Amino acid sequence: MLTGTNLQYANSYNNRIILETIRLYGPLSRVGIAGRTQLTAQTVTNITKKLMKAGLVVEHSRERSGPGAPSVMLKINEKAGYSVGIDLDKDHLTCILVNFNGKIRQTKNVDLHFPSPDEAIELMVSSVFQIIKEEGVDPDLIWGVGLGLPGPLSISEQDDATRIVNPEAFPGWEDVPIVRELETRLQMPVLLENNASAAAIGEHWYGAGKLIDSFFYIYFGAGLGGGIVVDGQLYSGFSSNAGELGYFPTATFMEPGLNYAFDHLGGFFDMPRLQKKLRAQGYQVHSLNDLGKLYEKDNEVLSDWMEAGSKSLVPLILGIEYLLDPEAIFFGGRLPDAMLHALLEKLQTQLPSHRITRKIGRPRFNIASAGLEAAAMGVASLPLYSSFAPQHKLLMRDHRYTGLGM
Amino acid sequence: MLTGTNLQYANSYNNRIILETIRLYGPLSRVGIAGRTQLTAQTVTNITKKLMKAGLVVEHSRERSGPGAPSVMLKINEKAGYSVGIDLDKDHLTCILVNFNGKIRQTKNVDLHFPSPDEAIELMVSSVFQIIKEEGVDPDLIWGVGLGLPGPLSISEQDDATRIVNPEAFPGWEDVPIVRELETRLQMPVLLENNASAAAIGEHWYGAGKLIDSFFYIYFGAGLGGGIVVDGQLYSGFSSNAGELGYFPTATFMEPGLNYAFDHLGGFFDMPRLQKKLRAQGYQVHSLNDLGKLYEKDNEVLSDWMEAGSKSLVPLILGIEYLLDPEAIFFGGRLPDAMLHALLEKLQTQLPSHRITRKIGRPRFNIASAGLEAAAMGVASLPLYSSFAPQHKLLMRDHRYTGLGM
């Protein structure tokens, strides 16, 4: 829909631009902000006055450099608000509390094994209350809770409750009104997102992706997921399945002669299945930690798995390069750091022989910054993100009210 | 870069939104525009007054429906301006003149065989002057010339002349300052774009893509190209290579046992090569027309080629579905209509067995509307597009001045 804009929307947008500029590049003086945003100093003064009044921004220091009045440096008020991120998958629950600047203040981690909805909800609720209590934060300052679940998700908004319609990873979870349930129990707004997309958003907000505007994020969870950030915004495609790598076929694309015995990437990158396989061979692997230790002992099953894994990723990477041509590809999620690095290295040696040599630009390959908490960080950013990130859509007139005039 | 906005930018944006709304859905009354754009009737009155004064919009008719004053319907002034589109490839030159509403007024078509820069430039210049003369249009009303070349293009802006640095399809064209040359000879602004992206833009502006906001366009030219429209804007990736299907590898992705003898899609979908092969087997095929006729005779070489072609496209289509999840995939370009339809049909029968059944949303497959002139239409839209399309970027402060306050 083509919708126009007006003064209020333009102002909202500028508010967000200034807040985001301070977050990314601060502490900054008002004149510094003006320079970066191409707004006038007066406009910056007006808007920062409002932001300071709302408690989102505070003075940091005075810096004198050469003649002229010293700059008053402004920064984000870390204590202006908090957000909770919950990363739930078939094998674990990670729950974190982050402040307005995206710093993790509390973490809670539980290993799970295909939890039922009741178990999971109970555990999530108690974990959230626990970390809030431990940090001693006023619950009114919690802006919301982000919930990350493994994709693909199909969300229906039937009878006013957001339900998960197609939770592949969670048999038994069909049609659970998870968002409403959590909102009632927690008395906080809950936002649902697929964990790979969430990790991408998190990387964009808090990681190296801060300075990269368009990237692809390959997320290793219990399964495999992907998130796409284009122009600083999450791109989720027409049916919200963009980057759903789990079903990316491997069989069709296999190198002749190889046989991975799985028809799609998600079947291969299946952590519970891998761990089960390792246990069947006598290795005591029950957690990520165990996996990391095993890897450091140069376990052969594991290194075979990684060899095959890197090969199975080649078509995906090439597809990303040729179709999307992003600035970077991030690799992150719940894989021991050493394994992530090794996988990336193997992949790098596989690729050249498959690439057309004449191709020009190529995305950088980066290890994501957030590590095990990537998805939780990502969903934790959702309540903040939905209130404060500059979004083109805000300039148009069909967006929802977000409070604070932003 | 995070840049703010102001009243002027917001106004420019609204100007464009209104013009675009009239173009897409017109003739429309002022109140009708207001309803669609969510702007107030007064704002629409103000802006349409300016647009009418500039000659871009004119009154169409008065429509009375029920009590109350009749609506004054507004429409695009087709004669407000014209644009030229040139589609140059190794095997042909198509040159068209379109009016402000995107209707083709004149066409000129020449079959070529790997033209030299001098030949091509000479031919382009004479063609442009010829079609303008034939239509009897005041040259001052020509807003510009769009030039489409087969990708991948690497464009360098060295010494103020846009040169083609990596014109794979045109040996001998390295470092020709094509844009400057044409601008000097024609005395009109020239805009360069890869022909597949151009076709996608054209489909978005004038075809069925008008109402589809995000789609992938597979363009059959002398080679194979792709264009991506996201959120109504051309998406070209970080290094301008998004959708460059020509180099999409086939070898790596082949079904075991099959061998197409080409390592990338562009090698397979190579029209000059196909025609040469057919001629080597005794068929007199020298043009698209000949190809179409041969196809209608159920030629076996050709139907084998199409069978293999549809198979080689499967990984690409799946890649598009899983990575991009667009609303639709358009198939278009310089392939006889019957062949395009047949190829699509073959493809549709190939796909189901390769898709994961549980996958939810799926893009629609559409034959593009523009046919043989797709790329020329697309590039012809560039001079209009760059002046009048609503672009989010316009709300920010780092765009170039485009005249008319829009």
Place this chain on the structure above:
DNA sequence: TGAATAAATCAATTTGATTGATTTATAGGT
């Protein structure tokens, strides 16, 4: 013929960014 209705516009107001002048605080030269 007149009441109801809807489109379009006029006039006045409001909002938010901009411009130009002013205040404040510093460095550096004499």
Place this chain on the structure above:
DNA sequence: ACCTATAAATCAATCAAATTGATTTATTCA
């Protein structure tokens, strides 16, 4: 110590664009 140059930040006035409310115009229908 004092003056000048300089830069940040703000004040006051202005400007641009959308909005609100009233008014004009043109139609239908009883």
